[in-house]
Amino acid sequence: xxxxxxxxxxxxxxxxxxxxxxxxxxxxxxxxxxxxxxxxxxxxxxxxxxxxxxxxxxxxxxxxxxxxxxxxxxxxxxxxxxxxxxxxxxxxxxxxxxxxxxxxxxxxxxxxxxxxxxxxxxxxxxxxxxxxxxxxxxxxxxxxxxxxxxxxxxxxxxxxxxxxxxxxxxxxxxxxxxxxxxxxxxxxxxxxxxxxxxxxxxxxxxxxx
Amino acid sequence: xxxxxxxxxxxxxxxxxxxxxxxxxxxxxxxxxxxxxxxxxxxxxxxxxxxxxxxxxxxxxxxxxxxxxxxxxxxxxxxxxxxxxxxxxxxxxxxxxxxxxxxxxxxxxxxxxxxxxxxxxxxxxxxxxxxxxxxxxxxxxxxxxxxxxxxxxxxxxxxxxxxxxxxxxxxxxxxxxxxxxxxxxxxxxxxxxxxxxxxxxxxxxxxxxxxxxxxxxxxxxxxxxxxxxxxxxxxxxxxxxxxxxxxxxxxxxxxxxxxxxxxxxxxxxxxxxxxxxxxxxxxxxxxxxxxxxxxxxxxxxxxxxxxxxxxxxxxxxxxxxxxxxxxxxxxxxxxxxxxxxxxxxxxxxxxxxxxxxxxxxxxxxxxxxxxxxxxxxxxxxxxxxxxxxxxxxxxxxxxxxxxxxxxxxxxxxxxxxxxxxxxxxxxxxxxxxxxxxxxxxxxxxxxxxxxxxxxxxxxxxxxxxxxxxxxxxxxxxxxxxxxxxxxxxxxxxxxxxxxxxxxxxxxxxxxxxxxxxxxxxxxxxxxxxxxxxxxxxxxxxxxxxxxxxxxxxxxxxxxxxxxxxxxxxx
Numbered sequence: 001x002x003x004x005x006x007x008x009x010x011x012x013x014x015x016x017x018x019x020x021x022x023x024x025x026x027x028x029x030x031x032x033x034x035x036x037x038x039x040x041x042x043x044x045x046x047x048x049x050x051x052x053x054x055x056x057x058x059x060x061x062x063x064x065x066x067x068x069x070x071x072x073x074x075x076x077x078x079x080x081x082x083x084x085x086x087x088x089x090x091x092x093x094x095x096x097x098x099x100x101x102x103x104x105x106x107x108x109x110x111x112x113x114x115x116x117x118x119x120x121x122x123x124x125x126x127x128x129x130x131x132x133x134x135x136x137x138x139x140x141x142x143x144x145x146x147x148x149x150x151x152x153x154x155x156x157x158x159x160x161x162x163x164x165x166x167x168x169x170x171x172x173x174x175x176x177x178x179x180x181x182x183x184x185x186x187x188x189x190x191x192x193x194x195x196x197x198x199x200x201x202x203x204x205x206x207x208x209x
Numbered sequence: 210x211x212x213x214x215x216x217x218x219x220x221x222x223x224x225x226x227x228x229x230x231x232x233x234x235x236x237x238x239x240x241x242x243x244x245x246x247x248x249x250x251x252x253x254x255x256x257x258x259x260x261x262x263x264x265x266x267x268x269x270x271x272x273x274x275x276x277x278x279x280x281x282x283x284x285x286x287x288x289x290x291x292x293x294x295x296x297x298x299x300x301x302x303x304x305x306x307x308x309x310x311x312x313x314x315x316x317x318x319x320x321x322x323x324x325x326x327x328x329x330x331x332x333x334x335x336x337x338x339x340x341x342x343x344x345x346x347x348x349x350x351x352x353x354x355x356x357x358x359x360x361x362x363x364x365x366x367x368x369x370x371x372x373x374x375x376x377x378x379x380x381x382x383x384x385x386x387x388x389x390x391x392x393x394x395x396x397x398x399x400x401x402x403x404x405x406x407x408x409x410x411x412x413x414x415x416x417x418x419x420x421x422x423x424x425x426x427x428x429x430x431x432x433x434x435x436x437x438x439x440x441x442x443x444x445x446x447x448x449x450x451x452x453x454x455x456x457x458x459x460x461x462x463x464x465x466x467x468x469x470x471x472x473x474x475x476x477x478x479x480x481x482x483x484x485x486x487x488x489x490x491x492x493x494x495x496x497x498x499x500x501x502x503x504x505x506x507x508x509x510x511x512x513x514x515x516x517x518x519x520x521x522x523x524x525x526x527x528x529x530x531x532x533x534x535x536x537x538x539x540x541x542x543x544x545x546x547x548x549x550x551x552x553x554x555x556x557x558x559x560x561x562x563x564x565x566x567x568x569x570x571x572x573x574x575x576x577x578x579x580x581x582x583x584x585x586x587x588x589x590x591x592x593x594x595x596x597x598x599x600x601x602x603x604x605x606x607x608x609x610x611x612x613x614x615x616x617x618x619x620x621x622x623x624x625x626x627x628x629x630x631x632x633x634x635x636x637x638x639x640x641x642x643x644x645x646x647x648x649x650x651x652x653x654x655x656x657x658x659x660x661x662x663x664x665x666x667x668x669x670x671x672x673x674x675x676x677x678x679x680x681x682x683x684x685x686x687x688x689x690x691x692x693x694x695x696x697x698x699x700x701x702x703x704x705x706x707x708x709x710x711x712x713x714x715x716x717x718x719x720x721x722x723x724x725x726x727x728x729x730x731x732x733x734x735x736x737x738x739x740x741x742x743x744x745x746x747x748x749x750x751x752x753x754x755x756x757x758x759x760x761x762x763x764x765x766x767x768x769x770x771x772x773x774x775x776x777x778x779x
Contacts, residue, residue, distance in 0.1 A: 033413050037561045041590060041650055042552050048590040048649060055588045189496050193489060 011057035011070065021068060021162065021170070022148075022155035023061065032058040064151055065178060068171035072164045090143060090176065097136050097180045101187040104129040108191065111198040119202045123195070130191050133184050140181035147174055211368055211554050212329055212340040213546030215376070216318060216356065218277040218426065219399030219513070221245050222543035223325040223340075225333060226556050231380075231547035233540055234332045236324075242539060243328075247320045248272045249307045257324040266447065269293065271307060275428065276321075278400050279303050279314040280359075281352030288424060315359040322363035339366045341550045343542050346372040346403045347421040347567040349613055350625055353653050368553050370651035373398075374405035375564050376545025377511040378414055381536050383548060386412045386559060390506040393494070395524055395532070396542075397487065398512035400426040404491050406498040406505070412559040418497035418586045419567050420490040425483070427514040430455060433479040441475075442467050459517045477519050484523050491527055497586055507533045511541050563588050566648050573610040573619035576703045582646055585615065592647045596661075599632045599640040606631045609644070611654070611671060626671035630658060644669070702751040709742050709758055716761070719768050727767050735764050 012019045015031045032054065041048045060066045107129060110122035151170060154162055213231070215222045220242040224233040233241045236258065248261035249271045256264070264272045269292035278289055284297035284304075294306035304311035322342075329337040342365075344356050353370045360367035374394035381392070389410045396403040402425040406417045435451035444467075454471065457464050463472040495502055508528045514520055515538050524532045537544075551557030566589050571581040582593045597607060606629045614622030632640040641661035648654055656669035716739060724732055738761045745754040 033410060033561075036563065037413065040561050040563070042561070044555060048647070049592070052590050052592040052647070055591065189492075193492060 009053070009056075011060045014054060014057040015061055017061060019071060019074070020155055020158050021071060021167065022151045023067070025062060028058065028062050063174075063178075064147065065171050065174035068151070068167045068174065072167035072171065075159075075162070075164050075167060087173075090173070093136070093139055093143065094176055094180050097133075097140070097184050100129060100133055100136060101183055104133065104187055104191060108194060108198070111195070111202065119198075123199055123202060126191060126195060130188060130195075133188050133191075137181070137184045137188065140177060140184060143177045144181060147177055210333070210335060210337065210339070211550035212326075212337050212365075213376075213543060213548070213550045214322065214325060214340050214342045215373070215543035215546055216277065216321065216342055216344075216359070217245055217398060217542070218275050218401060218428070219245055220539060221321050221325060222540060223329050223337075224543050224547040225329065225337070226547060226551040226554070229556065231383075231544045231551070233543055233547075234325075234329050236328045237331075243321070243325060244274075245276065245321055246272060246274045247276070247317050249312075251308075255320055257320050266449070273305050273317050275400055276305070276314050276317045278423070279305070280318070281314075281349065281355040313355075315355045315362060318356070318359035319362035322359060322365060326363060326365060338364060339368050341369045341371050341546045341553065342367055343371045343373045343376050343546050345401045345421055345423065346374050346405055346419040347423070348372075348652070349568060349623070350652070350654050353651055357651070357653075369549055370653070371546055371549050372403070372405070372416075372419070372564055372652075373401075373542045373545075374403045374419065374511065375407070375414070375416055375562065376543075376549065377509060377536060377541040378405070378407045378409070379545035379548045379560070379562065380541040381509050381533070382409045382414060383560070385409065391500070391504060392533075393491070393505050393508040393528065394511060395487070395491070395508055395515065396511040397484075397514040397520060398426050399514075400424070400428050402426060402487055402490065404487070404494045406494050406500070413561045413563065415563040415588075416565045416586075417499075418494045419565060420494040420497075421567070422486060422490055425486055426512070427452075427455075429483050430480055430514060430517075433483060434476060437476060437479045438466070438471070441471070442469065455517070473518065480517070480519050481523070484520055487523075488527060502528055505530070509533045509536060511536060511538055513538055564650070564652070565589060566591070566652055568613040568623075569615055570625070570646065570648065570654065571612050571619075571622070573612060576707050577619050578703060579612055579614070579617060579619045579622050583648060587648075589652060590647065590649050592645055594643055594645045597630055597642050597644060598638050599635060600637065602637045603634045604632050604637075604640070605634075611646075611656075625654065628656060628669045628671050630669075633660065633662060702749055702754070705751055705754050705758065706746050709746060709754060712758065712761065713739060713742065716765060716768075719765070723768055731764065731767060735761070735768070738764055 015028065015035065017023055017028065017031055035054055036051070037043060038046065039050045039054050040046045041051055060070060104126060107122045107126045111119055111126060147170070151174075154166055154170060210225055213224050222233055222241055222243065224231055226232070235241050236243060238259065240259070243258040244262040246258065246261040246265065248256040248264045248268065250256065251271075261272055262274075265274065271293070273293055275289070275291075279287060279295070282303040283301045284295065287295050287303045296304055296306040296311040298304045298311050298313055302313060304313045305317060306312075326337050340360060342356055342360055344353055348356070356370055357367045374396045377394050377396060378392060381394075389408075391406070391408050394403070394405045394407065396405075401421065401423055403419065403421040405419040408415045408417060431448060431452045434455045435446050435448060438446040438451055438454060454464065454466065455476070458471070458473045458476060461473075463470050465471070505528065508524060508530060510521070510524065510532045515524075515532075515534075521532055521534070548557055548560070549562065552560055552562065565586045566583065567585055569581045569585045570583040571579045572595070574580040582595060583591055597609075599607070608627055608629055610619065610627050611625045612619055612622040613625050616622050630642050630644065632642060634640075643659045643661055645657040645659070646654065647657065654671070656671060657666055658669050659666045716735065720732065720735065738757060742754065742757045742761065745757055
């Protein structure tokens with residue numbers, strides 16, 4: 001029922017782009033804008049339906065994870081199994097991010113705690129947690145850059161030496177890396193939004209005493 | 210000819226395209242701004258605008274101002290204190306009590322629109338019955354629909370409901386069509402605050418993100434000024450005097466009232482905490498756009514309150530740049546509305562506007578979770594489909610709760626409405642109905658259901674259960690940042706609990722079938738783990754539960770293998 005799951009939905013041709021693993025974001029957006037000018041409901045021959053399909057196409061092709069997965073679904077190839085979804089190093093990173101973010105959550109909640117000492121300790125811990133998360137964010141950013149490189153490498157050998165397995169494996173790696181990157185960025189943003197206030201009220205509380 | 214209308218909290222404006230230029234229309238006294246005030250006399254015709262505003266002090270119960278703050282609200286959601294009586298319409302919507310009637314906000318706003326319409330017809334000598342009307346960017350579905358109804362009641366066909374900061378960006382960008390830039394629009398009006406981040410690319414205006422606060426505007430600054438003056442001068446201070454003082458201090462650093470010197474920095478003490486409230490919305494919009502403050506090329510000020518030096522300094526500090534004051538704070542939104550009218554008419558070419566929906570849209574699913582179908586800041590118009598199937602054989606229908614908001618649990622989000630999905634009789638899992646959620650270019654939701662077997666489609670009527678109020682929208686977006694952490698852990702626990710609850714009966718069945726085929730030590734271990742899992746669910750201990758489920762997985766390996774083998778042998 002969803003546009004993007006209909007078999008006739010072809011995001012690449014909708015954007016006039018080649019079906020390949022790596023595409024430049026600028027090229028995709030330029031293609032999108034050219035067509036958006038014509039298809040937007042406000043344009044003389046535009047329609048809401050076609051425009052909605054166009055933005056769905058843009059989103060699918062822009063995101064490497066969904067682009068690669070889509071390619072895999074349409075790539076006629078010998079089945080190569082699903083293979084590893086992520087490297088052990090990356091998996092460790094993901095695990096650490098998950099637990100660090102959760103820990104920071106708890107600390108931030110504790111920074112509103114009853115005891116002054118609890119609050120101070122929690123706030124200290126949140127700050128060092130954030131320092132660690134800054135390092136983790138650098139790592140996920142690097143992971144994404146590595147994936148970009150690997151995708152370009154796959155693209156260079158395309159289509160002669162690309163398999164469905166390669167596409168799916170790369171797609172999964174992108175999905176995880178994006179998820180972890182978003183997770184740590186969001187956690188850091190939340191800390192940045194709430195910590196100053198918590199620190200201020202904790203300070204005021206201790207001044208009162 | 211399509212007009213552009215800014216239906217503001219404090220002032221309203223109307224304009225049209227004239228030989229390719231957006232022109233704002235003046236009323237009979239030459240003023241382009243019409244106060245958004247309506248007076249209902251005991252006898253005689255309703256007064257709108259300046260004439261009505263003249264009666265604010267002498268007839269407060271019959272002179273309605275800031276009616277925009279009531280649009281789309283239920284009576285129990287009205288947070289403001291008004292000198293006129295607020296009542297409830299039969300269906301629960303908030304309205305104004307005049308004599309024995311409860312007038313809906315859209316009916317009162319229609320009076321304002323009718324005056325604007327007649328001013329425009331007089332000025333152009335033509336009929337004006339089509340218009341683009343602007344609303345705050347984060348106005349929800351109910352508020353946008355109410356605005357549309359106001360237009361219809363005024364005899365105007367509403368061609369588009371347009372977001373105010375987007376309109377201001379259009380006004381700003383109209384003579385910069387060859388450029389590419391990334392801008393923020395900081396819109397602090399009489400009653401509302403909006404921040405939008407846009408990318409301008411050769412005539413294409415793309416909104417990347419938007420946030421806002423309904424109950425934040427010049428009105429709040431006026432109230433704080435009034436309270437401070439009353440305390441300092443030891444007397445009653447009328448609203449108008451407080452506003453005049455605020456405006457005077459925008460031009461001068463100090464003024465004399467009752468022989469006392471009142472300085473701008475005195476009042477900064479009460480103004481700054483209010484203006485500070487815009488900070489988190491700006492930070493969220495910038496984050497949602499995937500950028501940093503430094504990535505912006507300009508921050509454009511719109512709205513009367515942005516004339517205040519205090520506001521300008523705040524914005525300069527937050528965005529680390531001098532704000533762009535090139536747009537007329539009171540007129541930019543109306544100009545933008547006229548440009549959008551020109552786009553729809555076809556007179557304005559080479560300009561395309563891509564706006565977004567401000568709140569995530571989703572439905573309630575199993576476990577009371579919010580399942581987001583259309584995330585906030587998605588480009589509109591947008592369509593998303595979901596497939597529904599019957600959970601039990603011959604199920605007649607299923608109730609779907611549609612929600613708006615960012616919280617993990619459905620109950621913490623706003624109920625946009627509910628609808629019933631009808632199934633044709635079929636065994637469990639075989640009736641299939643596709644539902645399409647469309648948010649149109651106005652930001653308004655339409656739902657279409659299609660029976661997969663017959664192909665029959667019909668428009669779904671949504672029963673509006675609770676209208677989403679301004680204050681609740683703003684509170685919602687603010688709350689969701691605060692609760693992001695709490696919500697996520699609740700969600701993880703719920704998902705883990707559901708997984709565990711599915712595993713337990715499966716394990717019981719497996720033990721029944723194959724338990725005797727595994728060593729007693731293993732059986733004991735499995736049973737003990739299941740008991741631990743049940744305890745962890747009861748104690749809501751997510752970490753422990755996850756660990757136990759992993760152990761249980763491990764412990765039931767042999768059992769699983771045996772079961773598979775037994776299946777193959779059957």
